[in-house]
Each structure stands twice: as structure tokens, then as C-alpha cells.
Amino acid sequence: MPRRKTRLNAAAPHEQVLEKYLLKLSNSELFHDPERFPKMSSASWFGNDHPMELEVGSGTGEFLCALARKEPGTNFVGIDVHKKSLHNAAALASSFALRNIVFVSADFKLMYPLLAPQSLHCVYLHFPDPNVKRKFRNRRIFSERFLDEVHRALVPNGRLSVMTDHRPYFFEMLQLAERDQRWSKGHADRYVVGFEPLAKSRFQLRWERHGLATLRFELIKASAASTRGGIE
Numbered sequence: 656m657p658r659r660k661t662r663l664n665a666a667a668p669h670e671q672v673l674e675k676y677l678l679k680l681s682n683s684e685l686f687h688d689p690e691r692f693p694k695m696s697s698a699s700w701f702g703n704d705h706p707m708e709l710e711v712g713s714g715t716g717e718f719l720c721a722l723a724r725k726e727p728g729t730n731f732v733g734i735d736v737h738k739k740s741l742h743n744a745a746a747l748a749s750s751f752a753l754r755n756i757v758f759v760s761a762d763f764k765l766m767y768p769l770l771a772p773q774s775l776h777c778v779y780l781h782f783p784d785p786n787v788k789r790k791f792r793n794r795r796i797f798s799e800r801f802l803d804e805v806h807r808a809l810v811p812n813g814r815l816s817v818m819t820d821h822r823p824y825f826f827e828m829l830q831l832a833e834r835d836q837r838w839s840k841g842h843a844d845r846y847v848v849g850f851e852p853l854a855k856s857r858f859q860l861r862w863e864r865h866g867l868a869t870l871r872f873e874l875i876k877a878s879a880a881s882t883r884g885g886i887e
């Protein structure tokens with residue numbers, strides 16, 4: 656199945672909507688001087704002490720906005736690099752008058768220094784770009800470094816949810832995760848087929864329309880060890 660880019664034609668939301676729901680971080684400043692940014696926390700970003708969850712590559716925001724509507728006592732952060740998707744997500748959050756969500760325009764790989772230790776209850780990586788061409792493989796988000804950083808940022812027993820329709824990428828991610836002894840699985844089977852959230856994301860809907868199964872695994876932060884072998 657070719658992974659063509661589809662166009663989002665919606666007009667940019669009103670300036671006030673973008674001000675309220677979209678935080679733009681400069682990738683160049685994140686790269687050169689990450690210390691100038693405050694750590695991402697409920698206190699600094701939402702002015703409260705509620706639990707916080709994060710979606711990496713939140714796309715057009717359907718999944719995260721549905722969670723934010725259901726759980727007003729939790730803060731949600733969606734990070735993406737694609738401007739039109741972020742505009743769409745901000746407009747959706749505004750249409751529900753959500754007060755517990757913000758979308759961030761930034762490359763997540765540059766945001767690692769902003770992740771505060773034990774600050775996140777859940778991280779979602781849903782339908783990450785598989786970057787199938789060899790020359791683009793280094794753009795993939797899921798890696799040993801990603802697991803290290805997410806592990807550090809999660810609270811004890813915090814969850815990392817990963818899913819995709821792309822079977823080869825899925826099994827590569829699963830194998831990498833299974834070599835890392837700091838996690839347990841959130842399900843009895845090795846992985847799960849299908850996912851029925853409150854709202855399916857744009858990409859889940861798209862690939863299921865094409866008859867491709869959604870493959871998912873959920874990791875639970877089982878140990879406080881900072882190294883993959885589990886020995887500090």
C-alpha cells in the first residue's frame with residue numbers, strides 16, 4: 656500500500672485559537688539551546704498539578720481530543736511537525752472548548768531535554784511514519800534512545816502505547832522493546848490486534864478502510880533502572 660501524503664485543505668484557524676492551543680517551539684533553538692525552555696510539566700504548561708499524557712506525532716488530533724474530553728482532570732500534550740495537521744488539531748480542540756490540551760509544533764526528538772523525570776502518566780506513539788526508504792530510516796522516532804527518554808519521563812507504572820498498521824515496522828519496534836528489561840507488557844498476549852478507542856485517529860481510520868489491521872503493544876514502566884539491561 657503506497658503511503659502517499661494526503662492534503663488537508665482546511666483554512667488556518669483564527670489567531671486566538673492558535674494562541675490558545677498551539678505552542679510553537681523553534682527546532683533550531685531546541686537544538687542549540689534547549690536549556691532556555693522550561694521543562695514540560697503540568698505546573699509550567701497548564702498551571703495545575705494534574706496528571707499529564709503525551710502523544711508523539713498527534714496528527715490532526717482526533718484521538719487526543721477525545722481523551723481530553725473524556726478526562727478533564729488530565730492534561731494532554733500533542734506534538735507534531737506538520738503545520739496543517741497542527742492547525743486542524745487546534746481547531747478541533749477549540750470546537751470542544753477544551754481547557755486541558757495543548758498542541759506543540761516541534762520535532763519530538765529535539766524535545767527530550769524538556770521532558771521532566773517522572774512527569775508523564777502515558778505516552779502514545781500511534782501510526783508513526785515508517786520511513787520505509789533506507790535513507791530516511793534515521794527519521795524514525797522509535798529507537799533505543801526513544802525508549803530511554805520515555806522511560807525516564809514516565810511515572811512508575813506509566814504506560815507507553817505503540818501501534819501501527821505497518822507490519823515490518825511494528826515487529827521491529829516490538830523486538831526492540833522486548834530486549835529492554837525495564838518494561839512489562841500491559842496485555843497477556845505478545846501483542847494485540849485491533850484497538851477501539853473513543854475516537855479513532857485519521858490514520859487508524861484510513862488504514863482500517865484499506866483492510867489493514869491495527870497492531871498494538873503497550874509497555875508498562877516496571878522498573879526504575881535507567882539502563883536497558885535493568886542494572887544500574
Ligand SMILES: C[S@@+](CC[C@H](N)C(=O)[O-])C[C@H]1O[C@@H](n2cnc3c(N)ncnc32)[C@H](O)[C@@H]1O
Pocket residue numbers: 711712713714715734735736737740761762763764781782783784796856857858859
Ligand atoms: C502517520 S501520521 C499519524 C498521526 C496520528 N498519530 C494518527 O494516528 O492519525 C505520523 C505523524 O507523525 C508526525 N511526525 C513525524 N516525525 C515527527 C517528529 N520527529 N516529531 C513530531 N512529529 C512527527 C507527522 O507529521 C505525522 O503527523
